[in-house]
Amino acid sequence: MENFDLTRLTDFDFEAVCKDIFEAEYGVRLEIFSPGADSGVDLRYLHEEGSELVIQCKHWVRSPRSKLIERIRISELPKVEKLQPSRYVLATSVELTKGAKDKIYSILSPHVKTPSDIYGITEINALLRKHESIVRRHVRLWLTSASVLSTLLSKSVLTRSQQLAEELDSTLRTYAPNESYGRAVELLEKRHTCVIAGIPGIGKTTLAQVLCAGYVSEGYELVEVSADLEEANSLWDEKVAQIYYYDDFLGQTTLEEKLGKNEDSRLLAFMSRVEKSSNKRFILTTREYILAQARQRYEKLHRHRFELHTCVINMADYTYRARGAILYNHVYASGLGDDVKASFADPAVYVPIIRHPNFNPRVVAATIAEADSFSSTGEGVGERILDNLKDPRSVWSHIVSHQLKDPDIQLLALTYSFLNGVYLGDMQDLWISLGRSSRDLRTAIATLDGTMLRTYRKSDKVFLSFHNPSVRDFMRDYLLEDQSNFLQLVKGCAHFEQIEALVVMASERNEALQFFRRNFNVIEKAALSAYESQGLRSDGVNTSIDPAERARVYLHFGKMLASESILECARRAIVEDEAILEASDPGDILAIIQFLSDSDRESLRDILPDAVYMATEWIKEDLSSWDLLESAKSLLGNLSGIVPEIAIPDVEDDMRWYAKRRIDEWAEAGPDSMLDPSMMERILAFAGEYDDPGGTFPGYSEAVGKMSAMEDDEYDYGRRDLSGSDSGMSLRQEMREVADMMGSLRTDDLG
Numbered sequence: 001m002e003n004f005d006l007t008r009l010t011d012f013d014f015e016a017v018c019k020d021i022f023e024a025e026y027g028v029r030l031e032i033f034s035p036g037a038d039s040g041v042d043l044r045y046l047h048e049e050g051s052e053l054v055i056q057c058k059h060w061v062r063s064p065r066s067k068l069i070e071r072i073r074i075s076e077l078p079k080v081e082k083l084q085p086s087r088y089v090l091a092t093s094v095e096l097t098k099g100a101k102d103k104i105y106s107i108l109s110p111h112v113k114t115p116s117d118i119y120g121i122t123e124i125n126a127l128l129r130k131h132e133s134i135v136r137r138h139v140r141l142w143l144t145s146a147s148v149l150s151t152l153l154s155k156s157v158l159t160r161s162q163q164l165a166e167e168l169d170s171t172l173r174t175y176a177p178n179e180s181y182g183r184a185v186e187l188l189e190k191r192h193t194c195v196i197a198g199i200p201g202i203g204k205t206t207l208a209q210v211l212c213a214g215y216v217s218e219g220y221e222l223v224e225v226s227a228d229l230e231e232a233n234s235l236w237d238e239k240v241a242q243i244y245y246y247d248d249f250l251g252q253t254t255l256e257e258k259l260g261k262n263e264d265s266r267l268l269a270f271m272s273r274v275e276k277s278s279n280k281r282f283i284l285t286t287r288e289y290i291l292a293q294a295r296q297r298y299e300k301l302h303r304h305r306f307e308l309h310t311c312v313i314n315m316a317d318y319t320y321r322a323r324g325a326i327l328y329n330h331v332y333a334s335g336l337g338d339d340v341k342a343s344f345a346d347p348a349v350y351v352p353i354i355r356h357p358n359f360n361p362r363v364v365a366a367t368i369a370e371a372d373s374f375s376s377t378g379e380g381v382g383e384r385i386l387d388n389l390k391d392p393r394s395v396w397s398h399i400v401s402h403q404l405k406d407p408d409i410q411l412l413a414l415t416y417s418f419l420n421g422v423y424l425g426d427m428q429d430l431w432i433s434l435g436r437s438s439r440d441l442r443t444a445i446a447t448l449d450g451t452m453l454r455t456y457r458k459s460d461k462v463f464l465s466f467h468n469p470s471v472r473d474f475m476r477d478y479l480l481e482d483q484s485n486f487l488q489l490v491k492g493c494a495h496f497e498q499i500e501a502l503v504v505m506a507s508e509r510n511e512a513l514q515f516f517r518r519n520f521n522v523i524e525k526a527a528l529s530a531y532e533s534q535g536l537r538s539d540g541v542n543t544s545i546d547p548a549e550r551a552r553v554y555l556h557f558g559k560m561l562a563s564e565s566i567l568e569c570a571r572r573a574i575v576e577d578e579a580i581l582e583a584s585d586p587g588d589i590l591a592i593i594q595f596l597s598d599s600d601r602e603s604l605r606d607i608l609p610d611a612v613y614m615a616t617e618w619i620k621e622d623l624s625s626w627d628l629l630e631s632a633k634s635l636l637g638n639l640s641g642i643v644p645e646i647a648i649p650d651v652e653d654d655m656r657w658y659a660k661r662r663i664d665e666w667a668e669a670g671p672d673s674m675l676d677p678s679m680m681e682r683i684l685a686f687a688g689e690y691d692d693p694g695g696t697f698p699g700y701s702e703a704v705g706k707m708s709a710m711e712d713d714e715y716d717y718g719r720r721d722l723s724g725s726d727s728g729m730s731l732r733q734e735m736r737e738v739a740d741m742m743g744s745l746r747t748d749d750l751g
Contacts, residue, residue: 003125004141006093007061008173010332011744013140014059018091019043020134021127022055030055032740054085058092065094073107080111089117096120139177139210171209173333174365176325178203179317184211184283187311193271193282198313201362201470204285205247207313211283215243220281225249229266232282241279248469250286265627272678276710287469318361320731323354324738326361331745334372340381345745349382354738358389362470366395366451373451374403396452396474407440408447413489415453416475417498421465423537424455426495434492461540480511487519493526495533496550503557516561524563527554531569547573548583552591555604559595567604575607580614581621586635589615597642612643619651626662626679629655659683660697667699670706680707 006014019032022043030043043055056076060068072090080088088111090104096118105115112118119127128135135141180196184207187194194211196204216222218241225232225246232244249267274282318326331344344350353364367388371381388395400409414430415422431441445464449455454467466472479486493499502523506513516523531554535545551573558567573579574592583589593615596608619632633655636648665673666680684704687693693700 004128004135006059006121006124009059009093009140010329010741011059012328012741013138014093015042015057015744017128017134017138017141018055018057018124020137021124021131022089022091024131024134025127026053028053052083052085053087053089054080054083055089055091058090058094060092060094065096065100068092068094069100069103069107072104077107080108085111087117088112089119091119091124093121093124095122139181140172140175168209168213171206172213174326174329175206175210176322176329178319178322180207180311180313181210184311185214188281188283192274192277192280194284195310196283196285196313197287197310199287201360201468202313203361204287204313205468206361207311208245208247208283208285212243212245215241215281220279229270232270233266236273236280238277243281243283244274246282246284248286249284265631269627269676269678269682272681273676276677318359319734320354321734321737323359324350324734324741327353327364328738328741328745330365330368334368336368336372336381340371341745344382345742347739347742350738350742351735353382353385353389356386356389360389362468363388363395366470369451370395370399370403374399393474393477396471397478399452400478404447405444407436408444409485410436411441411444411448412452412471412475413479413485414492415464415466416472416479417489417493417501418495418536419497419501419504421456421458421463422497423540424462424464425540426536427464430492430494433494459539459541461537463540476505476509476512480509480515483515486515487522490519490522490526493530495536496530496545496553497536499527499530499557500549500553503553503560506557506560513560520561520563523561524565527557527563527566528569546582546584546588547577547579548588548592549585551579552588552595555592555595567601571604571607574611574614578614580611581618583618586619586631589618590635590638593639593642608642612639615639616643623651623654623658626658626683629658630682655686656696659687663687663697663703664699666706667702670703671710677707677710 006017009017015032019030022028023030026045028045030045032043042057045053058068058071088108090108090112094100096104101115101118101120104118105112108118128141180203184194184196188211196208198204212222220241220243221237223232223235223242223244225244232246236242271282274280327344327350331341334341353359364385367385368381371384384398388398400412404412411431414427428438428441432438445453445455450467452467452471454465456463456465466475479489490502493502502512502516506516531550535543538544551570554566554570554573558564558570574596580589580592593608593611596604596611599605615635619635623629623632629651632651633648636643636651640648662675662680662683666675671677680703684700684707687697687700690696697703
């Protein structure tokens with residue numbers, strides 16, 4: 001039997017839910033009054049004959065039942081006696097025993113006509129089960145129901161997505177629906193895949209997590225993808241409804257955090273596979289500009305019509321009502337003192353925030369979290385939010401300048417020197433090698449975890465990364481301004497991955513490149529030393545080195561700095577270590593070949609023939625799958641004019657032979673052949689480019705027919721309308737509802 005965790009709702013949520021419940025139960029239209037100045041009235045119905053029904057809502061989550069009874073005796077009874085309503089109803093989120101009900105009834109009688117007019121959490125849960133449409137209307141209610149939370153924390157989810165389950169639990173406490181939610185749901189139901197894109201801090205991850213929770217509430221298993229699509233494919237279960245979640249699937253900075261080998265093909269294949277499946281959904285997030293970069297770099301992504309799957313969040317989605325709900329929810333859920341919370345009930349405090357042109361959910365959340373975690377009083381939080389909206393960097397600047405110790409700042413700087421999360425064991429080794437104590441590291445992590453940094457588990461190992469991308473952006477600018485500390489950071493770089501982060505920094509900021517050139521000797525020494533470093537433990541256990549990636553990065557960095565020594569590192573890796581033959585990413589091979597071809601250095605142009613030969617051998621080494629064949633053809637096409645002319649026809653012959661066999665299999669057995677339908681769709685598209693596909697591929701017509709029949713038979717589960725939209729609400733209505741929400745923060749109304 002479904003139970004709803006009403007203690008997780010805000011005061012405003014609880015009152016709105018009660019209004020809908022009693023309107024449905026009594027069949028009347030209730031007036032709702034601004035919290036904090038109700039004189040004992042939250043909801044009211046005036047009958048035309050003059051009788052009056054008054055409903056008082058007490059969301060009592062921070063005090064015991066005995067205190068509620070005392071509050072009713074001392075505070076509420078005088079209000080009721082003054083009102084003299086025809087009927088008085090009390091609704092509370094407290095669990096009421098028979099004895100507690102009898103006490104409240106004796107206090108409020110004769111205004112309460114019967115103990116049945118006193119509703120505790122048990123009675124409200126029963127009414128919610130009776131009126132399911134009310135549950136679905138209040139997103140925050142059904143997303144925090146007991147069944148959703150228990151499913152999120154079930155063993156199957158914990159073993160695969162423990163960190164995500166914990167983050168979801170936190171996100172649901174402060175989420176405020178907006179227009180983007182409805183658009184994303186529509187995409188997921190129509191296409192089964194939704195790419196959520198937008199500027200930093202706009203709420204991409206929050207929206208994705210709430211969508212995940214929504215599907216979990218409908219019985220879907222949650223699978224988080226943290227590395228690449230192989231994780232998703234390995235956990236695919238045809239019999240189980242599954243929702244896959246891939247946060248920042250293109251990285252958080254630039255495409256230097258690139259897709260792995262054939263990951264572009266696997267990504268599109270997985271999207272197609274999900275689209276064909278009635279019980280699968282796929283949610284991805286990325287920054288808009290990084291998606292644009294990816295489509296420029298990867299031909300297959302460029303050809304794909306991403307706009308059909310993409311939900312872009314923009315500030316137009318954040319109506320004043322939505323902005324007010326975001327501010328209210330974060331203030332309400334914070335640990336700030338009641339007086340500080342009550343200050344936000346003042347329009348002079350909240351109106352400038354929600355109407356600020358730079359309003360950003362992350363800035364609001366981070367400022368309140370900072371005041372909650374680091375400030376003893378929280379005074380002036382509203383003014384601090386405004387300051388941070390004017391200059392988003394200041395939300396972190398205030399912490400760094402006034403709250404953190406030197407080891408904390410050193411840990412932030414070291415974390416910046418790794419593009420992705422770093423295994424805590426590797427961080428500890430580096431920390432100690434720089435002459436710092438393990439105790440300082442533990443203390444710094446304890447201070448920063450949950451605010452600027454986050455720890456998470458992967459392969460049962462603990463990793464460390466920035467809490468969100470805005471912290472990385474801030475630290476980049478902070479280091480560029482504090483160049484003495486930045487120079488110390490560079491001197492301590494001992495890993496290739498740290499040099500790669502510096503290359504990305506130089507690509508993003510010309511000031512960084514100029515700094516490197518001014519400190520050429522220090523940078524060059526660090527780069528030469530780090531080139532030979534052992535790879536980091538990307539899974540917490542195994543080290544990994546990709547020589548082609550190192551060669552590409554060092555070619556790029558050597559050209560930036562005009563460093564012959566750094567370029568020589570890359571040259572030796574290509575010739576002596578045969579880096580291209582060990583490549584993981586075809587993009588690295590393409591970049592290396594094009595760099596050598598365009599280089600004005602004779603020593604680099606001379607090794608081009610050997611590099612081309614190795615590239616051709618790498619391409620032809622494994623053509624055992626359609627993904628690999630497509631990738632080989634794409635890479636050879638990009639190297640047209642550089643690689644031997646015969647190479648492309650050779651790969652096309654292999655594709656033709658492979659396609660003929662698979663089309664024959666599909667023509668005979670269709671979906672029963674166990675071939676991936678999304679792969680077959682691409683193979684049939686390849687065959688369809690021939691002038692006479694039926695002549696080249698004898699089973700073509702039958703295969704196309706069975707593919708069409710399978711598509712016609714596809715059945716998609718319906719889903720409820722859960723848009724959470726504010727559309728159609730006038731500005732006056734929006735601001736009135738915001739005033740009601742913020743008013744519930746007044747000290748007198750806090751239980």
